[in-house]
Amino acid sequence: MTALVDPTVPEGFRSGFVSLVGRPNAGKSTLTNALVGEKVAITSSKPQTTRHTIRGIVHREDLQLVLVDTPGLHRPRTLLGERLNALVAETLGEVDAVGFCIPADEAIGPGDRFIAQQLAALRRTPVVGIVTKTDKVAPEQVAAQLLAVTALGDEVLGPENGGVGFAAVVPVSAVAGRQVDDVLSVLSGLLPVGPPLYPDGELTDEPEAVMVAELIREAALEGVRDELPHSVAVVVEEMAAREGRREDRPLVDVWANLYVERDSQKGIIIGKGGSRLREIGTRARAGIERMLGTPVHLDLRVKVAKEWQRDPKQLGRLGF
Template identity: 80%
Template sequence: MSLFDPSTVPADFRAGFVSLVGRPNAGKSTLTNALVGEKVAITSSKPQTTRHTIRGIVHRENFQLILVDTPGLHRPRTLLGQRLNDLVTETLGEVDAVGFCLPADEKIGPGDRFIAGQLALLNRTPVVALVTKTDKVGPEQVAAQLMAVTALGDEVLGPENGGTGFAAVIPVSAVQGYQVDEAAKVLAEPLPQSPPLYPDGELTDEPELTTVAELIREAALEGVRDELPHSVAVVVEEMNPREGRPEDQPLLDIYANVFVERDSQKSIIIGKGGSRLKAIGMQARTSIEKLLGTPVYLDLRVKVAKEWQRDPKQLGRLGF
């Protein structure tokens, strides 16, 4: 079956892949969700939330953007950190354009310069600077950040390094929807002429099992201590329709394990009398039911996998 009706596709239609990069907690996942119009990437107030390459598919009348949301580039401290960086580098070599996210509410720092230096090595791949979180600051601070970001592009990606600076610098607010469509249009400009690569209405090519695990992990990250997000992994062991249910009353059984590195972290996730684990389950179940459109029974177990971030065998077992 054809993915599209050729008679409805404009002759100048464009389609291709765009990677959103930036240091941890720069607003990449929130912007992905705003561009797609649905939640396809998990978000959290804690850095280093995203661990999988999530492809969000942006459908517009004249183009289709396949967004590749990567973990934040950072100087790695663990084997997991190095593998996340390797994933970003590998992804950047395969896209048609890059969106570099820099938050408006934080000054440009060493982490941003490190990423800009990495992007300078891409040669001909256009880099669009996206100044995110503009809703958190006033107009004067937004203007100052736009100038600082432009200067960074001229310095690191300018003629002295064989480039022309950033292809564009765009202020956006994913939360308010400010200039989200404009960002999509600018990111689409370098894409090759091509028919749509995915059917209309498809929002992500991420397997449902992976997305469900990420939604559980997002719920587990809410309101916990700063050091915990790096230590949480989720594996969905089973996801099957409940047998014997009437067709008009389906129920999906999901059994998942939440892994942490220490017994003390297990206590944090479970909470007093199991209260926190119950809250995690309720939040995750609501998100999963919205995603899948069916009632869910969710069984969560918390397990300790000691120092899994530094153990190659355990990293592999947990999907990294």
């Protein structure tokens, strides 16, 4: 990636890449959006929401921090899970620092320890422990979790394993907007001195079609709870400005397919008389229009791709 040369960049300007990792539903995407100040990653109360590495770009007068929000590291049970973990491992090899997100409202468990062990292999890349979701617990519980996270870093990432523990441990509530700047300050201090990597004002390098697909998938996951596992994939087949419209009344047509693994899941997505699919379309269209800044006509179709999470050919067709 070629850095942009700009003689107006202040002396000591820092820029670089930081990857946010953590087990599924640890608050990584919400923190990414809070740091960037705009929605660039989808969020959901269900685990394994993120399927792609979304780069969110944080611009400040003295720094540019490119956040890489990865899928949640987990012990894989499907080929999709294996590919998502491989995506995380590849990402970690290319960043300047790592933020390890651990929720304040859940005890440190085997999943966190598994991730810490993966991070121990990085050696030279500094890792920051980030205690997320602090708005969900009392202050004394936050304090206890900070101590527990520090102890985890000392044990798994410490001198006995060739490391130095966490570079820092920081609490944050991305939802409440508390201590988000503290996280930014700590992470930016670990970046190398260098010019900006992206133009000012650019918030993500994800193609619009990928962002649109993610917004549709987020809408599809909303409110489903446990009746529909994360077997939903979205492919945007076509996006185009409608011809013949006046300049002051533009309209973008979006044609997209939602793929599930079984006929029973297709029924859940569509709902009685198509009611749920209409809700998904309404919710997704609002997010897409905010992102594109123009009215959108959204055409959604639901299709079955049997056991696609375990089928290499299906995964390839669906962008994995």
